[in-house]
Amino acid sequence: MKAWPNQLFIDGKWVDGSAGRTWDVMNPATGKVLAAVAIAEAEDVDRAVLAARRAFDEGPWPRLDALVRGRMLYQLAQKIRERLDDFAMTDTLNVGKPIRDTRGFDVPCAADLFESYAGLPDKIAGKCYGTLPDNVTMQFREPMGVIAAIVPWNFPLTNLAIKLAPILACGNTVVLKPSEVSPLSALMVAELAQEVGFPEGVINVIHGTGAETGTPLIRHRGIDKITFTGRHQTGVQMLEAAKIGMKGVMLELGGKTPSLVFPDAPIENVVNGVITGIFFNLGQVCVAGSRLLVHESQHADLLERIVAKVKSLRQGDPTDPNIQLGCLANPQHLATVKRYVDVAKSEGARCVLTGPVPTTTENCFFPPTIFDGVKAPMTIAREEVFGPVLSVLTYRDEAEAVRIANDCDFGLMANIWSTDGTRALRVARQLKAGRITINGGGALRPNVPVFGYKLSGIGAELGYEETVHEYTSSKAVIYSLSTEKSPWPE
Ligand code: NAD
Numbered sequence: 001m002k003a004w005p006n007q008l009f010i011d012g013k014w015v016d017g018s019a020g021r022t023w024d025v026m027n028p029a030t031g032k033v034l035a036a037v038a039i040a041e042a043e044d045v046d047r048a049v050l051a052a053r054r055a056f057d058e059g060p061w062p063r064l065d066a067l068v069r070g071r072m073l074y075q076l077a078q079k080i081r082e083r084l085d086d087f088a089m090t091d092t093l094n095v096g097k098p099i100r101d102t103r104g105f106d107v108p109c110a111a112d113l114f115e116s117y118a119g120l121p122d123k124i125a126g127k128c129y130g131t132l133p134d135n136v137t138m139q140f141r142e143p144m145g146v147i148a149a150i151v152p153w154n155f156p157l158t159n160l161a162i163k164l165a166p167i168l169a170c171g172n173t174v175v176l177k178p179s180e181v182s183p184l185s186a187l188m189v190a191e192l193a194q195e196v197g198f199p200e201g202v203i204n205v206i207h208g209t210g211a212e213t214g215t216p217l218i219r220h221r222g223i224d225k226i227t228f229t230g231r232h233q234t235g236v237q238m239l240e241a242a243k244i245g246m247k248g249v250m251l252e253l254g255g256k257t258p259s260l261v262f263p264d265a266p267i268e269n270v271v272n273g274v275i276t277g278i279f280f281n282l283g284q285v286c287v288a289g290s291r292l293l294v295h296e297s298q299h300a301d302l303l304e305r306i307v308a309k310v311k312s313l314r315q316g317d318p319t320d321p322n323i324q325l326g327c328l329a330n331p332q333h334l335a336t337v338k339r340y341v342d343v344a345k346s347e348g349a350r351c352v353l354t355g356p357v358p359t360t361t362e363n364c365f366f367p368p369t370i371f372d373g374v375k376a377p378m379t380i381a382r383e384e385v386f387g388p389v390l391s392v393l394t395y396r397d398e399a400e401a402v403r404i405a406n407d408c409d410f411g412l413m414a415n416i417w418s419t420d421g422t423r424a425l426r427v428a429r430q431l432k433a434g435r436i437t438i439n440g441g442g443a444l445r446p447n448v449p450v451f452g453y454k455l456s457g458i459g460a461e462l463g464y465e466e467t468v469h470e471y472t473s474s475k476a477v478i479y480s481l482s483t484e485k486s487p488w489p490e
Pocket of ligand 1: 018150152159177215230234250386412452
């Protein structure tokens, strides 16, 4: 694999940060430095926004034939596929994800997103209103402007593609800030965009912490819209910053997904589904199924099966294709997960499965952990741990299951397990979440929008119609066919 780019990508050029400072990007499995990447200070942020502004106001990108725009997105998708191994190894080394997941999910999913949105530009259409006989009113959807896209570290490449593909398809320019924890795959995408020939300033990638780089970016007056994925506490700061210049905002935030298992559910499917739901990517997933709601008659049996199966999972070196569980993405996050486990114990939840917890920050391996006897008011049932920690709660009847599931500030996703279709749909209609799965599934699809209820977000990510709504501006053009003078001043 060739060396990772380690500079900022601004206005089509690779540059160092103005203060010459760098940030050590780590491998959380070993505690070793992978690369020293340039930090963007406020001055660099300003340069990136101005470059994107110029590219939008004066450059060819928003004015290109829509088919040409789509073709470039398609080429980017193909280049990502060609470098599957490099991207997979990069994110595996950078955030401790098992290589089988980065190869099998993260990279193909990112390429799919660019490929899928390559088909959107020439489908963006306006409307025509013909309510008056002597008047034609047209509504155009036009590229919106300069978008600030800020993403987290849990799926570095996929999160980036979820933002960039729709933004670019709609003809906007972008300043992307990946997480300071995981900038490497974003910089690789910038390299590929350069090879494809995206015009200068259309894609800018700046790197640095939220405070140093993110804050000047979201407060910049040259930005038209902020699109953010991350914690809801950070989302609140986005809303504050959006007031400056009345920017648009789209927020994709945290979750606390309940999995409601009904007694008629196919038990072996439930076991696999629940385990995948919470332990895939070591629970560092916004839709992680962190709350298992099981009927009290089925509780002992289901818990026993889940514990037995989780014990058979292999955790270890993320680059080993035979392991299913890697490590947490960074030492700060390891400390957060540990803290939540301690709080759960102190509040009376019963730990029925865990393993050796690391005592140093040199590697971030955290074992799958299961708490039984969890009650809805406990912290572990309410706050997002974003780690491999499953809370098991029991219910007595359907109404109580729904009540417990909804008794939470988040509403990103919910899972239902039942072979009674009427019951499953009845419950789905009552749950307060933007995405509901019934008997499994739920993988990200480029054409299906993601909404968050409650603290889980504002606006929609993905979905073609929703994308056009989020990333284009609407303009009405009213054309009078009348030859008569306006009667009013007479
Ligand atoms: P985070 O909010 O700490 O950081 C996310 C990004 O925001 C990073 O790039 C960070 O540098 C930046 N940032 C932080 N403070 C900022 C500020 N003041 N101004 C500008 N930028 C700032 O989140 P995280 O810990 O990186 O990611 C985990 C969170 O992301 C979880 O809550 C998870 O649920 C959420 N997430 C949500 C979705 C979704 O689709 N809803 C998907 C993935 C992750």
